[in-house]
Amino acid sequence: MSTYIRGPVCGTDNCRSRLWRIINGHRTCQYGHVMEGDVEFNDDDEEFSAMGVVTRRLNLTTNATGNFQSSQAFSQTQVLSQHDDEKRLLGAPARELFLKCFQYILRKQCSWLIEEQGFPMEFSKTVKIIWMSYLNHIELDTSTAGNDANEMVNTPSQTLDEIHRTPNGGRMGLSMLSTLAFHYLACVHLGVPAHTNDFIRWISSLEMPYFRAAECLPTEWQKKLPNYYTQILEGSSVPRNAQLHHKIASVALQVKFSEHFHDTIPAGPLILKLVTLTGLPPEFYLYTTTLLELLEDQSCIAVLAHDSTHVARPHLYPELRIAALFITSVDWVLQHQDDYNIEYLLAWLRRENTARLTQDTASRNRELGHLAQRPSQLPVAWTQDQASAYLDWLESDFLPKYDHFTNSHIPLDHKIARRKLYNIIPLRTAAKLEPAHPTSPTFINALQEFYFTTASSLSTADETPHAAARPTVVAKVKNKLMKDLAAEFGVSSHQLTNAVNAIQKQCLAAVRRQAT
Template identity: 25%
Template sequence: MEYVKRGPCGQDGCRERRYYLQDGVWFCRRGHQQEGRQVEEDPDDFGRRGTIHRVKRVAEEKIQKTYSGRRGYRLFIQAYQLILWKQCHVLVHEKGFPADLEKVVKDLWALRLQSLVDKFDESLDAADSNGSAEIFSSQASAIDAVEDKSPSSSTARKVTDNPLLEESLGLCYLGTLLLRLPVSIGDIYRFAMREELPFVQAIRLVPLEIRDRLTQVYTRALSVQTALSGERLHETVYQLGMMYSREYNITFPPLNVPLMLFQFVRQLALPLEVYSSVRKLQQILDFSFQFPLDKKTSTRALSFPEAQLLALIVVATKLIFPFSKTKGFPISATEPAAQVLDWNVWNAAQKHFEKKSKEKGRLAKGQEVTVNDGHVFHLTGQQMDDYLDWYENTWIDKNRAANPLAPMFPISRMESSSHPAETKPSTKEKEDIEEKIRTVTGGITPAETVPPKHSEGSEGKQNGNSDDEEEEENDDTTPRPGYSYRVYKQESDMPKTARKFYETAANLSGLSLKTLMAAVNRSELKLEKWQEDTRRAEYHGERNVEYTAFRDIEEGDEWGTDSEE
């Protein structure tokens, strides 16, 4: 009889551990029937007894979830490159940019990669492993140190630093600059904020297989952590331009001034006389409208080419159409200042234009990323729905497998509540600008002309003394255009209309009001110095031709401080 060893029997103090099976019932060696141990024999395995052998499972190789070192950095560069290509694709096929833009941006990116080869070239791993210095597990390698280092917020960045997400927008802009396209940084910034150009949560464009292999540091680098400002984008473009100039001796051309200037003047609904005045101011102040080749600049604001252009537009506008109540009287009707711009009409037209660009009761496109917890209490129900729709489309990853219970809790609304699609959004914007221009130009009135006093009876003094004529000319105290020019040192010194004009001009390029004021003040100082040099030259008999050409814009002897609106 075959016995099986188990635990003690326990009946009547029996300590027997050996059991046998009889008719499907277990008994101990001493004949005690075991309760709860009845079994039915399997006829297919009848009479089979023996030792059970268990087969060990084959050890499966653990697959690394994320890549590190040069392999991980190479994957990050490939994901970044995919986002950059997608941005160029949108600009070319959806925004109507020329196809050469993709080639130019590709060349700029190729130069950028030359400084990063040591970080992502996997062939260098073997050379590093054969090195004399051994890296222990408690030490961090150079690549790991780069991964753990968060992007620096300082303005000075090395060429070997990791590319930031906003640098992709900077590369797209530099590509348009090389092609001499009339595109401002403000345009690129608005495309990105309105999600017309992939930027916010751009990592969703990367395939899921690549995202799952990226470390958290690289995942964060491909996502927007803080809202991008136009000022920071200007600084990013400036740093990229300086890097290409320093490392690869690339000189970027100046702005396409004729088209850019006309575009800004038109968007500000200003008379065309401002265009010619800005061109004269450019010659006087010697503005190049391009990135400076040296690091040391007198004013940081004037380092931005678009800030230079907008500063001259503001100065020319203040000279011809001052904000103060005191107006200058032009000599003839052919001067640029021979017409008066009603700033109240301009202010009302600008507010109407901004109101039409925003749908009534809706959250404006591009403002979703700036919404914080304090804004929630002031949002209407429709605006809250718009924000939640934007959040769903931007942050919820629909490529990943959804939870089986997710259909029971839908987050999308049944009706379509997104902004109504327009076939050509740019067409509506152009029509609104045309309407604003017609409203402003309709309020322009001719200015009163006052000829100089010495012009009367001067024909009868041909044989007279020229010194007497000069003294009589100096006796003319009639205020001329530019007489009431006011320099605003602080924002509190500006009237409401002037502040509105400054803010509108700054928003065209994504600049802050503070930066534009600094650029304007610096330009005014340069213009004042030019006036002093010109008067000194005239005093010594060296009359300046440019000064003569500019007198039809500004005839005042001093920068006025008159009362304002």
């Protein structure tokens, strides 16, 4: 006679027993009630039986909630899961489903931008038109590949399907980075003042749907989509080394953006954004526009379009060009004018270093974007308040979304078991930080406080000359701007340095032409 095993409630004649044992192959509770329809026998001959006796053994297992589960039911569950894997599409149907999933994610991102960031309602239609233009480009390449395949059908080393897939490379040139390129080009056409640094900040802080975007797809699509397409929708990492700028230029060429859309970016809003982000005096806006007039006939710069994976001259990208002009104006003004004394510059450096990762959501998300550009560097220079703000973000924003992604497809009994486990030690719910947009009073008050704190050092009397120290301080200010703006726009410091050097040469050449 076997020992008792704890299991589900018996329920026969209101019996509350949870103790079961096996009697003659039947599962029987401690009060003698037999559970019907749950008997399983193992008729395999045992090798150690010398007399040829056949034993009949009942195989029982328990699930995550503690209920009994026969091995036959468990094997049937495994077979069903294998059938689900066999339902995944392949070939042309899989590519068609991938395009539908990609379009679904684009629509989700457009809804978030319209609802959360106040984008106009026409933004979604503009993104749709650009997306349709890209689909026409893919279809044109496919038809061209089909004609070439008919001519080369006798080639033994390449099949017809391989030739058909070669121009699109399997992925059709699409990635999650392409979604940001579509949104950016739509902003350029509509004149929405959203730039690459805004999109990088939104995806770095997990506000905009980007990473693990496949989780928001319908369940039926997730079951049918192949794994290599699902990996594309995972989002990889935050764009760096001008990857986003390269993708924007590539998409602009493929959809012939300059022929069908408004392709110029006004420099004024971006220069104003650079002034507010860095906290420098407003007159640097005028200095930068003056340099821009030396190089450009108008105050707008066209979007670059090319088909290469990188550009050797990063100053040709419109946003990097404007950022290089801003850094050049700051460097030259500080070197040749004494209106800003050393105390002011040192106060700006100290304030810029301490005004990071505060309780303000906008500045915190900006710092998260900077950290994403430097994954190998640990934030060892953080204060206790800054580290607490980062941990608050992990607890209030990152962990709930990560838990939602990981728990969306687990079985119900596993969810029940996990909830019981978490209830053993209940955690106090942390208060979520209020979002602060660049137009909110929180951001404006923080910016005004920054200006007041640094401007108070401007009137400080400089009693002792610092002729030898001033070039060093100016170089520190320039390096600080290069480092911050490179992380802000998703480029490397080397790329931004090359852009600044090229812009300085062009400005000097323009000044010489005017002098002659």
